[in-house]
Amino acid sequence: MLQPPHSSLQVAAVPAQRVPARDQDAPWHTEAVCRRDEAGLFFAPSKEPTAARLSREEAAKRVCARCPVMVECREHALLQPEPYGVWGGLTAAERRVVLARRRRRDMELKKAARTADRIAQAG
Numbered sequence: 001m002l003q004p005p006h007s008s009l010q011v012a013a014v015p016a017q018r019v020p021a022r023d024q025d026a027p028w029h030t031e032a033v034c035r036r037d038e039a040g041l042f043f044a045p046s047k048e049p050t051a052a053r054l055s056r057e058e059a060a061k062r063v064c065a066r067c068p069v070m071v072e073c074r075e076h077a078l079l080q081p082e083p084y085g086v087w088g089g090l091t092a093a094e095r096r097v098v099l100a101r102r103r104r105r106d107m108e109l110k111k112a113a114r115t116a117d118r119i120a121q122a123g
């Protein structure tokens with residue numbers, strides 16, 4: 001499991017309205033805005049009350065919203081899949097929803113392809 005993005009945090013360094021340009025040659029996690037996370041925004045402490053969790057997750061998502069590698073981070077977390085924490089602006093529960101939608105979409109595409117094959121063979 002890859003951990004570097006959440007090992008540190010740099011929230012105040014990036015203005016809210018600007019997302020820095022992405023260096024396409026660098027590994028995505030080297031440009032993670034959260035690399036100096038000392039506030040622990042991205043992972044829940046044990047026995048965290050619901051209101052505190054929601055507030056912490058929203059704060060983490062605000063960091064993600066101005067991160068130049070949000071797309072790469074999100075895909076990494078979906079493909080692994082990462083079971084805990086906020087990655088790419090999504091909580092673990094939100095990632096499970098995205099993965100379920102992708103599985104459903106893939107099944108529908110396969111079904112449509114099989115139907116198209118049958119029609120072509122019959123035709």
Ligand code: SF4
Pocket residue numbers: 005006031032033034035042063064065067068069070071073074086087088089
């Ligand atoms: S999208 Fe969020 S979790 Fe991912 S690297 Fe950027 S700040 Fe960190």
